Amino acid sequence: MTHMKRTEDNKSTISDKEEKIYKVNLPQIEEAVRLILEAVGEDPNREGLLDTPKRVAKMYEEVFEGLHIDPKEYFKTVFNEEHEELVFVKDIPFYSICEHHLVPFYGKAHVAYLPKDGKVTGLSKLARAVEATARRPQLQERITSTVADAIMEMLSPHGAMVIVEAEHMCMTMRGVKKAGAMTITIASRGVFEEDSVKRNEVIALMKS
Numbered sequence: 001m002t003h004m005k006r007t008e009d010n011k012s013t014i015s016d017k018e019e020k021i022y023k024v025n026l027p028q029i030e031e032a033v034r035l036i037l038e039a040v041g042e043d044p045n046r047e048g049l050l051d052t053p054k055r056v057a058k059m060y061e062e063v064f065e066g067l068h069i070d071p072k073e074y075f076k077t078v079f080n081e082e083h084e085e086l087v088f089v090k091d092i093p094f095y096s097i098c099e100h101h102l103v104p105f106y107g108k109a110h111v112a113y114l115p116k117d118g119k120v121t122g123l124s125k126l127a128r129a130v131e132a133t134a135r136r137p138q139l140q141e142r143i144t145s146t147v148a149d150a151i152m153e154m155l156s157p158h159g160a161m162v163i164v165e166a167e168h169m170c171m172t173m174r175g176v177k178k179a180g181a182m183t184i185t186i187a188s189r190g191v192f193e194e195d196s197v198k199r200n201e202v203i204a205l206m207k208s
């Protein structure tokens with residue numbers, strides 16, 4: 001017989017995190033933005049720019065809110081469900097900020113794992129882990145491996161596989177200027193690392 005059980009204490013951990021007021025130094029960001037505007041030759045006191053430092057500070061608070069969340073926490077939500085075949089959430093949209101240039105990179109993440117010993121997490125938690133990991137100064141490779149490693153550590157599955165495909169604005173609007181170039185990164189753990197058939201099954205589903 002199968003049954004689903006939610007771990008109550010874990011649920012409250014997530015809620016606490018989500019309701020947290022992020023401690024970001026907004027005035028310091030505002031001052032920095034005023035300095036940048038001055039430095040590029042703008043007048044931060046002209047009407048159109050007066051509220052810009054405030055807006056940018058709030059934007060950074062939002063896009064970097066993942067700095068205050070440990071994605072592993074989400075995988076404390078575990079259902080005891082005897083399912084030992086593939087679970088795959090694909091096409092999870094995400095937006096992140098490249099840590100080299102502080103401009104966006106964005107695309108889709110695909111997260112698969114093969115549960116073991118009845119440890120199945122909530123589907124939304126896979127997407128939440130991507131979101132929390134993306135919302136900080138990042139590298140695409142690090143988003144990919146962080147999510148895969150968090151699943152492995154918290155759920156001890158047979159394996160986990162994360163594929164991220166993204167376009168980097170630092171390669172599009174500046175520098176090499178190659179609009180449309182997509183970067184694909186893969187992290188394969190456990191059986192997905194060892195077994196190319198299993199890996200290819202995920203890749204085929206991703207493309208379907």
Ligand SMILES: Nc1nc2c(ncn2[C@@H]2O[C@H](COP(=O)(O)OP(=O)(O)OP(=O)(O)O)[C@@H](O)[C@H]2O)c(=O)[nH]1
Pocket residue numbers: 098099100138139140141168170171174175176
């Ligand atoms: N591996 C990796 N590199 C990234 C990522 N985002 C941006 N980059 C790269 O980081 C590199 C930084 O290179 P640098 O030579 O230090 O900086 P740069 O002079 O601005 O480089 P260009 O972008 O080539 O003009 C560039 O090649 C970017 O394309 C990422 O998520 N992963």
Ligand SMILES: [Zn+2]
Pocket residue numbers: 098099100101102103168170171
């Ligand atoms: Zn960059």
